[in-house]
Amino acid sequence: MNGGSASERVFLVTGAASGIxxxxxxxxxxxxxxxxxxxDQGIAEAFKNRNNIRPMAFDVTDESAAQALFETIGxxxxxxxxxxxxxxxxxxxxxxxxxxxxxxxxxxxxxxxTFLMIREALxxxxxxxxxxxVAVSSExxxxxxxxxxxxxxxxxxxxxxxxxxxxxxAPKVRCNVVAPGPIDTAMLxxxxxxxxxxxxxxxxxxxxxxxxQPVEVAQVIKFLLMPAxxxxxxxxxxxxxxLTSQ
Ligand SMILES: NC(=O)c1ccc[n+]([C@@H]2O[C@H](COP(=O)([O-])OP(=O)(O)OC[C@H]3O[C@@H](n4cnc5c(N)ncnc54)[C@H](O)[C@@H]3O)[C@@H](O)[C@H]2O)c1
Numbered sequence: 001m002n003g004g005s006a007s008e009r010v011f012l013v014t015g016a017a018s019g020i021x022x023x024x025x026x027x028x029x030x031x032x033x034x035x036x037x038x039x040d041q042g043i044a045e046a047f048k049n050r051n052n053i054r055p056m057a058f059d060v061t062d063e064s065a066a067q068a069l070f071e072t073i074g075x076x077x078x079x080x081x082x083x084x085x086x087x088x089x090x091x092x093x094x095x096x097x098x099x100x101x102x103x104x105x106x107x108x109x110x111x112x113x114t115f116l117m118i119r120e121a122l123x124x125x126x127x128x129x130x131x132x133x134v135a136v137s138s139e140x141x142x143x144x145x146x147x148x149x150x151x152x153x154x155x156x157x158x159x160x161x162x163x164x165x166x167x168x169x170a171p172k173v174r175c176n177v178v179a180p181g182p183i184d185t186a187m188l189x190x191x192x193x194x195x196x197x198x199x200x201x202x203x204x205x206x207x208x209x210x211x212x213q214p215v216e217v218a219q220v221i222k223f224l225l226m227p228a229x230x231x232x233x234x235x236x237x238x239x240x241x242x243l244t245s246q
Contacts, residue, residue, distance in 0.1 A: 008032055010077045010128075011225065014060050014117060015087030017043040019185030020136060020221075023214035024084055027222045029053050035073060038087065060087045060113030066120040079127035082225035085114040086136045090151050090187055092194055103150045110154035115161060118175075125173050132174040132225045135162050136217075139181045139240045155179075159236055166234030174233040176224045181240025182211040207242030 009032030015021035016036035025036045029052050036047055037058040047055040058069055073080060089109045091102050114135050125131040140148060141155030159177050166175040182188055182202040188211065192199050203211035217239045223229050224237065238244050 009081040010073070010079060011035065011082040011084065012037065012073070012080055012117075012121065013084040013086060014038070014058075014113070015085075015136075016055070017046050019187060020180065020183060020214045020217045021084070021086035022046065023218035024086060024221050025053060027215070027218045028082070028084075028225070031222075031226075032081065033077070035069075037069065060085070060117055061108045063116060066116050070120050070124060074124055077124075079131070080121055080124040081128045081131060083117060083121045083125060083131075083133045084136070084221055084225070085117050085133070086221075087113055088136065088138075088187070090148070090191060092147050092191065093150070094147050095149055098150055106150040106154050107157075110151070111157045111161070114158055118165060122169075122173070130174075130227050130230065131172065132229070133162070133165070133176070134221045134224045135175070135177050136221075137162075137177045137179045137236070139179050139238060139243050141177075141179055142236070142238070142244050162236075163234055170233060174224075174229070176229075176232060176234070177236045178217060178221055178224065179236055179238045179240065179244075180212065180217045181206065181238070181243040183217055184211050184213055203241065205243075205246075206240070207246065210241065212239060212241055 011028045012035040013021050013025050014037050016025045017038035017040040025034050028034045033052045036053050036055045039059040041057050043055040047053040135158050137158040138155040140152045141159050162175045162177045184199050220239050
């Protein structure tokens with residue numbers, strides 16, 4: 001069993017097959033071992049033959065699978081140093097069109113999935129010298145947008161969840177939120193396609209006049225997991241090209 005020492009930190013990233021999660025796995029793999037989990041079965045292919053990346057097919061809403069996942073990690077490592085909850089879904093629907101199924105699925109993946117991962121990771125996090133959690137919310141947890149009420153509610157709830165846990169789990173476990181603006185990923189591509197627009201158009205109204213790249217969010221996530229951010233907890237870090245400052 002290994003220790004998760006400074007030379008071999010251990011991380012877990014959900015939603016790791018694509019976009020922001022995949023970019024985060026790549027950055028964290030430079031400084032440690034990364035469990036890269038996603039419900040997309042393509043996760044193994046995405047990171048095959050990578051020494052310090054452990055890809056696993058896994059659904060963040062599945063309680064018994066979560067317990068098995070952390071048992072597997074605990075058999076290999078003493079602790080987890082950093083958890084990133086990035087798995088998320090975004091369903092576009094007006095209020096009238098938002099069925100119970102759409103609402104429940106959105107809250108299940110985005111909120112329950114985040115809560116479950118942190119709860120189940122906690123025993124291994126507490127064994128780390130400097131454990132940290134980063135939950136990925138959205139600028140839409142802070143400001144509104146039409147036809148995304150379930151998504152906005154789920155992302156705002158992540159902010160409340162992390163604020164509560166940052167106090168409950170202090171001083172041992174630091175917990176922070178990253179709230180991205182429009183980032184060039186599969187999620188934004190399909191959202192824009194539904195509106196008959198391209199990805200670039202989502203950035204035109206921002207102060208920085210462009211959408212972000214996944215690695216620009218991953219860099220902030222990585223900082224929040226590392227000792228360099230040792231006095232930062234309970235905070236919401238927007239990475240949004242200035243969107244929420246307008
Ligand atoms: N792209 C943006 O503009 C943007 C903006 C704000 C917030 N976000 C948030 O960033 C996070 C990452 O999104 P992205 O843009 O990289 O999108 P993405 O669609 O590229 O990646 C999301 C990943 O989450 C996985 N996933 C979905 N449900 C899952 C589940 N139940 N269990 C495990 N994995 C699951 C998907 O398979 C996918 O690989 C999401 O939480 C999203 O809400 C994205």
